[in-house]
Amino acid sequence: MTVLVTGGAGYVGSHALQVLRQNGLRCVVLDNLSRGHRELLSAGTPLVEGDIGDDALVRRVIAEHGVTAVMHFAAYAYVGESVAHPARYYANNVAATTALLTSMVESGVKQIVFSSTCATYGMPESVPITEAHPQRPVNPYGASKLMVERILQDFDRAYGLKSVALRYFNAAGADPEGRIGEWHEPETHIIPLALEVAAGARDHVEVFGTDYPTPDGTCIRDYIHVTDLAQAHVLGLRHLQSGGASEAFNLGNGNGFSVRQVLDTVEKVTGRKARAKAGPRREGDPHSLVGSAAKARRVLGWKPQWDTLDAIIETAWKWHTRHAVKR
Numbered sequence: 001m002t003v004l005v006t007g008g009a010g011y012v013g014s015h016a017l018q019v020l021r022q023n024g025l026r027c028v029v030l031d032n033l034s035r036g037h038r039e040l041l042s043a044g045t046p047l048v049e050g051d052i053g054d055d056a057l058v059r060r061v062i063a064e065h066g067v068t069a070v071m072h073f074a075a076y077a078y079v080g081e082s083v084a085h086p087a088r089y090y091a092n093n094v095a096a097t098t099a100l101l102t103s104m105v106e107s108g109v110k111q112i113v114f115s116s117t118c119a120t121y122g123m124p125e126s127v128p129i130t131e132a133h134p135q136r137p138v139n140p141y142g143a144s145k146l147m148v149e150r151i152l153q154d155f156d157r158a159y160g161l162k163s164v165a166l167r168y169f170n171a172a173g174a175d176p177e178g179r180i181g182e183w184h185e186p187e188t189h190i191i192p193l194a195l196e197v198a199a200g201a202r203d204h205v206e207v208f209g210t211d212y213p214t215p216d217g218t219c220i221r222d223y224i225h226v227t228d229l230a231q232a233h234v235l236g237l238r239h240l241q242s243g244g245a246s247e248a249f250n251l252g253n254g255n256g257f258s259v260r261q262v263l264d265t266v267e268k269v270t271g272r273k274a275r276a277k278a279g280p281r282r283e284g285d286p287h288s289l290v291g292s293a294a295k296a297r298r299v300l301g302w303k304p305q306w307d308t309l310d311a312i313i314e315t316a317w318k319w320h321t322r323h324a325v326k327r
Contacts, residue, residue, distance in 0.1 A: 002026040002066045003237070004109075006052050006100065007073030008045070009036025012115060012171055012229055014180050016071055018042050019230040028065045030058070031074065040180045053096030058103040069111040069240070070104060071233055072097065075145070078188060079119065079284075082141035093144035098151055105159045111240040112152070113233050116165040118222075118250065118291055120146040123284075127256075128222075128292040131167070131248055138284045149248060156246045164236035164244075169222035169252035169291045171229055173312040174319035181319025182226070190262050191223075191313060195320045198272040205274065207259050209281035218259035220288040222252040225306030225315070235300040249300065252291030253307050261309065269313045 003020055007013040008029030013036070020027050021042050028046045041047060046065070050057045052074050061067065075093045076082065082089040104112065119142030120135045137143045148165075155161040172191050174181030182192050196202040210217045232251050239247070257265075266274040296302040306312055 001068040002028060004028055004030060004061060004065070004067040004070045005073065006030045006070065007036060007075065007115075009033060009038055009040055009047070010073055011182050011184065012168075012226055013071070013073035014040035014042075015175060015226045016073070016230040016233045017045060018175065018180065019227070019234055020071075021045070023234055028061060028067065030061055035076070035185070037183055040183065051096065053099040055099055055103050058100060059107055062103070062107040062109060067107075067109055069113075069237055070100070070109060071113045071115075071237070072100065073115045075115065077117075077141060079139050079141050080188075082139050082144070086140040089140045089144045093141075094147045094151075097148050101151065101155055101161065105155065105161055110161050111237070112161065112163045113236040113240070114148065114152060114163055114165045116145045116149055116167045116248070117142060118167050118169045118252070118289060120149065120167060123286050124289060127288050128254055128290045129250065130292045131250055131295055152246065162240050162244075163246045164239060165248040166229070166232055166236060167248060167250050167291075168229060169224055169250070169289060171226050172223040173225040173227065173306060173315045175227060176306070176315050176318075178315075178318040178322045181323065182316065190259060191266070191316055192320065194263055194266040194274040195270070195313075195317055197274045198266055198270040199320060203275065204277050205263070206279040207276050208279050208285065210278045212281075212287035214258055214287055216258050216260045219285060220256035220258045220290065222254065222256055222290045223309060223312055224252050225304065225312050228304040228306055232296060232300065232302050235302055239300055247299065249296040250291040250293050251296060251302075252293050253304060254290065254292055255307070256288055256290040257309050262313075265309045265313050269310060269317055
């Protein structure tokens with residue numbers, strides 16, 4: 001089989017591409033490189049530069065490469081940007097994805113693994129969050145991903161398109177060998193920002209809120225290693241290949257770490273200071289987001305390997321120190 005990886009030059013997409021190839025699967029990447037980097041692509045992987053909403057292009061790629069399944073990572077993913085520019089998010093994350101799904105159905109491709117998010121849940125009513133938790137997103141980014149989940153359900157009923165939607169918590173870390181890693185422009189995630197401070201490339205990292213009802217007053221998040229995320233995508237594809245029904249799964253470690261714990265661990269791993277300054281809370285930030293991945297473990301057989309904060313940050317630091325100069 002050949003897997004079409006949309007957004008394969010991005011952070012999670014490039015790691016999934018690496019794991020797909022390690023499992024002997026042929027891949028072709030479709031990416032417009034607006035936010036991805038060709039340097040993250042596995043050597044020898046065909047890259048088609050273009051948009052997922054280009055029906056003629058998607059049909060041609062499917063036909064020429066014999067595509068039988070899709071892994072869909074091509075989306076905008078900045079919460080703040082989605083609030084400031086919702087039209088951009090609904091056009092790319094929803095309208096263009098609908099065009100991609102239509103091209104798949106019309107080309108006879110009936111399996112897709114979709115990169116979703118815990119942002120579809122909104123403010124948590126209870127922790128840890130399970131897949132049964134109400135989905136009430138509080139920003140356009142989360143809303144756009146939830147819309148696609150519902151479109152996938154409708155496409156399954158109407159056209160037999162089978163899907164696995166994977167709701168990530170906080171993706172973090174890098175390929176353990178240091179070949180690829182987290183590369184965003186601009187960077188907004190706490191771990192790479194803190195590593196930039198430790199490396200002397202940034203003066204400090206801002207902590208948004210220090211008065212939350214948590215043990216140290218800072219927000220708590222569930223960090224999941226990007227390679228473990230990638231493995232879950234392969235397991236999701238196998239689930240569909242074996243005739244499994246369309247499903248949605250949380251992906252997280254089930255353990256929460258505060259911003260202060262992240263900064264302390266960065267200092268421990270790097271042996272350098274990760275200076276921080278307290279800032280105001282960000283609107284819509286819940287004090288704690290921790291997910292239950294019991295369903296993914298039970299149904300997919302998923303077993304995260306990099307499940308400690310130390311291990312996650314060690315791999316991120318390895319990537320950062322090897323590639324910061326090149327970037």
